[in-house]
Amino acid sequence: MSRIVYLNGAWLPEEDAKVSIFDRGFLFADAIYEVTGVVGGKLLEYQGHAARLQRSMAELGIACPLSPDELLEVHREIVRRNALEEGLIYLQISRGAADRDFAYPKDATPTLTLFTQAKAVLDNPKVATGISVVLLPDYRWARRDIKTVQLLYPSMAKMEATARGAEEAWLVEDGFVTEASAANAHIITAEGTLVTRPLSQAILHGITRASIVEIAQQAGIACEERAFTPEEAKAAAEAFMTSATNFVLPVVAIDGQPVGAGTPGPLTLKLRALYVARKVANAI
Structure with missing residues (x-):
């Protein structure tokens, strides 16, 4: 069974999630990410990761398309949809898609995606x-x-x-x-x-x-x-x-x-x- 991932407001099987070849995360690494641990189906140190995400976005001038409460709910929902008990949630937000140019586009819509990975984090050998x-x-x-x-x-x-x-x-x-x-x-x-x-x-x-x-x-x-x-x-x-x-x-x-x-x-x-x-x- 494939994972359910989040992409720009949609919940999709991982094989159906597609990002534009013009996305600046793909072309320029113009993107940031966070990794949040999950134990017992709950988020570890989420507030710290959320605060660092906001700081990184501010440094690059990227605006998150979700409010803080909405972003937390997406994290909880991706845990539920994938029945994740232990592992991690990977979040990535890029500046979005635009024709290739070193200068930042002014009107690009950020690309936001999340996926899960099951992993033994407590009993790491x-x-x-x-x-x-x-x-x-x-x-x-x-x-x-x-x-x-x-x-x-x-x-x-x-x-x-x-x-x-x-x-x-x-x-x-x-x-x-x-x-x-x-x-x-x-x-x-x-x-x-x-x-x-x-x-x-x-x-x-x-x-x-x-x-x-x-x-x-x-x-x-x-x-x-x-x-x-x-x-x-x-x-x-x-x-x-x-x-x-x-x-x-x-x-x-x-x-x-x-x-x-x-x-x-x-x-x-x-x-x-x-x-x-x-x-x-x-x-x-």
Whole structure:
């Protein structure tokens, strides 16, 4: 059975959903996206994702065709129509279709689409083993705070990591780790301090990242929002990544060198447990 997707106000079988070849999301990557986790048929951290979506749209001058209440209802309805218990909802909004021109069209109607993906987000087997990452140069565009669909280089980085026998890449710019190909990067020092890069245009303003910083502070874990080097990461006691559907994912090796004991660290696993307990309880 095919999924039911949302496209510009219509509910369609996925094979019937079509977008114009003149859509600027297709021609220019002139589009933004959000991914919201679903557990027990409910939305995780939806308000944070909705707020970031509004910020990204404002930065690009794209207007959402739905009100905030209507957009929330579409998220809930796509869960119902697909009987989604656990996984994610992908939302994408482009500037719309117009004849090809680098200048933004003034009268294009935005293209809004959503689809679901079933995925085990609570019982991710990688949590027990951790993952390995490799370090690669960060060649992405400079406005990473806008969640655009310009994901070719992150895809290339992911494939390079796979070719090197790792699961993920951590990207490095000007001697410091920025983030992973599709997640925020964090380390925990030998003193038990959580170190995460501060918000700027250099990284995505991760919703899960913000929650983990707040949860760590509430749990009495010291936090430093600063950039860290690859050398610091390799010498750290623990390392992990955060994202909407992986939550907190331990990193146990960087460029083949074990991080700490080479196993998921206790503070990393504690933060994941606290995150799951709090966010699942507050899902809507």
